[in-house]
Amino acid sequence: LRQADVSDKPDDGLVEPGMTVTVQFDGDAEPTTFLLAQRGIADGGSQADLEVYPPTSPLGVAIVGKYPEDRFAFTAPSGTEVTGRIVSAVPFRSLSS
Numbered sequence: 001l002r003q004a005d006v007s008d009k010p011d012d013g014l015v016e017p018g019m020t021v022t023v024q025f026d027g028d029a030e031p032t033t034f035l036l037a038q039r040g041i042a043d044g045g046s047q048a049d050l051e052v053y054p055p056t057s058p059l060g061v062a063i064v065g066k067y068p069e070d071r072f073a074f075t076a077p078s079g080t081e082v083t084g085r086i087v088s089a090v091p092f093r094s095l096s097s
Contacts, residue, residue, distance in 0.1 A: 015063045015089040017055045022087040023063065023072070031087050036060055058082075 015021055015036065022033040034051040053059050059082075062074035066086050073083045 011091055013067050013089055015066045015086060017064070018092055019089045020050070020092045021063065021089045023059075023084050024087050025082065025084040028084075035092055036063070036089075037092065 017037050019036050020033060021036050022031050024031045032051075034053050036053055036055055038054055039052050055061070055064055058074040058076060062072040063086060066072060068086050068088050071083065071085045073081060076082050
């Protein structure tokens with residue numbers, strides 16, 4: 001806990017935990033927006049409609065460290081290869097903030 005980062009995330013577009021990320025999956029008509037974080041961060045008055053994906057999930061691992069317009073690929077648990085591009089990454093703002 002001594003090294004826990006509780007500061008606000010910079011708004012530099014880098015995909016990292018604590019960011020609201022929008023991706024465009026290849027083959028989907030509409031982009032998908034979600035919170036990249038452990039599920040507990042979104043509890044208690046935050047954006048309840050926002051899906052939460054952990055940074056350790058296949059999608060999370062594929063996008064952490066990327067910037068808008070970067071492409072990503074990962075193998076889903078079903079064995080399907082999933083590809084797409086990062087649209088945006090902005091710091092998460094809880095509705096209670």
